[in-house]
Amino acid sequence: MALHESALEELGLAPMWVRRGGAHEAAAELAASDSDADVVANEAQPVEVASAVGVEAPVSHETQPPAGVSNAAREPLESREPVRAEATPADAPQARRAPPPAADEAPPFPDDDFAWFDDLPAAPPSDAEAKSNEPAQPGIDTLDWTALEARVSACERCRLCERRTNTVFGVGDREADWMLIGEAPGENEDKQGEPFVGQAGKLLDNMLRSLDLARGTNVYIANVIKCRPPGNRNPEPDEVARCEPYLQRQVALVKPKLIVALGRFAAQSLLKTEASISSLRGRVHEYEGVPVVVTYHPAYLLRSLGDKSKSWQDLCLARDTWRKAGAEGDAAK
Numbered sequence: 001m002a003l004h005e006s007a008l009e010e011l012g013l014a015p016m017w018v019r020r021g022g023a024h025e026a027a028a029e030l031a032a033s034d035s036d037a038d039v040v041a042n043e044a045q046p047v048e049v050a051s052a053v054g055v056e057a058p059v060s061h062e063t064q065p066p067a068g069v070s071n072a073a074r075e076p077l078e079s080r081e082p083v084r085a086e087a088t089p090a091d092a093p094q095a096r097r098a099p100p101p102a103a104d105e106a107p108p109f110p111d112d113d114f115a116w117f118d119d120l121p122a123a124p125p126s127d128a129e130a131k132s133n134e135p136a137q138p139g140i141d142t143l144d145w146t147a148l149e150a151r152v153s154a155c156e157r158c159r160l161c162e163r164r165t166n167t168v169f170g171v172g173d174r175e176a177d178w179m180l181i182g183e184a185p186g187e188n189e190d191k192q193g194e195p196f197v198g199q200a201g202k203l204l205d206n207m208l209r210s211l212d213l214a215r216g217t218n219v220y221i222a223n224v225i226k227c228r229p230p231g232n233r234n235p236e237p238d239e240v241a242r243c244e245p246y247l248q249r250q251v252a253l254v255k256p257k258l259i260v261a262l263g264r265f266a267a268q269s270l271l272k273t274e275a276s277i278s279s280l281r282g283r284v285h286e287y288e289g290v291p292v293v294v295t296y297h298p299a300y301l302l303r304s305l306g307d308k309s310k311s312w313q314d315l316c317l318a319r320d321t322w323r324k325a326g327a328e329g330d331a332a333k
């Protein structure tokens with residue numbers, strides 16, 4: 001540790017995180033315990049000073065779905081925003097200092113499910129910035145399927161690339177009329193590289209069957225986010241922004257007649273709104289010029305069987321909208 005950093009640490013002013021370059025070059029001045037990891041897990045901006053107020057309150061595990069259950073299963077909650085609280089001596093978990101590493105030891109890097117790209121801006125780079133920082137690559141909006149899939153699998157546009165096993169690009173009929181869009185890969189999807197492979201995926205297949213559709217037959221399935229957020233946390237807005245060009249390109253290539261947004265997160269991300277899912281259901285919206293119908297996420301339906309009938313209503317609206325779009329398309333020919 002440089003002399004001035006240890007002096008800062010003495011004063012309690014040392015940064016809680018310092019990360020530049022690749023994972024192995026990462027250095028953390030303060031190691032967080034598991035509970036401390038919760039404290040920072042959803043933080044959108046780095047906390048520069050150990051004693052800073054405004055740290056995340058620990059998320060109560062009583063309100064969380066069991067481990068491995070996607071965030072989407074928490075659909076009925078009106079807000080999944082991280083809970084912020086002023087840190088007070090009584091209720092704020094204290095960041096614990098790790099013993100300084102021996103000179104020949106690798107610096108401690110807390111397993112906090114979260115890594116900061118402190119050298120990247122929160123917003124996606126503009127074209128001009130991108131050109132100056134990256135080797136020239138064709139724009140995402142020009143890629144064909146093969147190039148797009150390759151670009152996604154090599155993507156390092158946000159921190160989610162660090163912990164993924166596989167990117168989850170999308171699956172199904174690339175000329176489908178129906179495009180279903182979920183939130184982000186969960187653990188199983190991350191392992192297998194395919195969207196909706198768990199229990200929620202089975203329910204989704206049944207929902208499709210009820211419409212005489214099947215995964216891969218006139219249906220293409222993708223997610224807003226292509227990499228698994230660690231611990232199934234909510235994707236951050238900058239992660240959505242950095243991933244969106246891939247989804248936009250998928251929509252442009254599939255040219256679906258209809259998009260079904262699965263769950264609140266997908267709906268809000270596509271429609272750029274914070275409106276509740278109940279207010280978004282029952283109407284036809286638009287994304288990239290394509291009609292969008294919003295319904296509950298299958299993971300939520302697994303836990304709230306009573307809402308399956310509402311979801312069926314949504315699917316009927318989707319089918320009517322698809323038929324109408326097909327009829328209009330035929331009339332235009």
Ligand code: URA
Binds near residue numbers: 195196
């Ligand atoms: N939930 C999603 O939203 N997408 C998946 O691929 C899996 C679970």
